Amino acid sequence: MLLSNIRAVQSRHISAHLYPGPISNLVPVFINSDLSPLFIIMQVYSKEEISKHNTDKDAWVIVDGKVYNVTEFLSEHPGGKKILLKSCGKDATAQFKNFHNDSVLDSVAKPFLVGVVGDSQSKL
Template identity: 55%
Template sequence: MKSYTAEEVSQHNKADDLWIIVDGKVFDLTKFVSEHPGGKKVLTKVAGKDATKKFKQFHNDAIMERVGLPMQIGVIGDDNSKARL
């Protein structure tokens, strides 16, 4: 899985290019924006940011597994960590 920095994610902060972070995982929600039950405005407020707190307020783990995980594109962190083991 590809690693990203929070700074890289922050560059994807518009409805037509929307990434978020939840629990250290990076999600590309660009194609999901128009389908989100809470509307486009909800997602654009957290675009490019760590949305963990807001996500957990309104969703449970089952939603993440069923809907969220297919949109995961990476993780926050150092992709060289395995090379140091």
């Protein structure tokens, strides 16, 4: 993700004059427990755009309305590359939740987060 595509606000409360966009684009990132979260405004992608990222050279998945570029993770996925590739370019929320709990998103998937789905109502 390019730095020019990211704007950040350090605050628990984002006022309209600081960030007039939809709250679903904000992803809180906690540096450590003593600090307020750093809210990063994520890139918004349409499902049509995400559907183009469905190969082993360019693999994206949607989980809970968030978009993850898992290309570099394919070979490391404990369940194997093949199973993950079946969900690339699509919403993989149901498949993900069948095998993982939400803590995996924070502990493993966070570095692969690239944006949110434009038509999602994801709660952050």
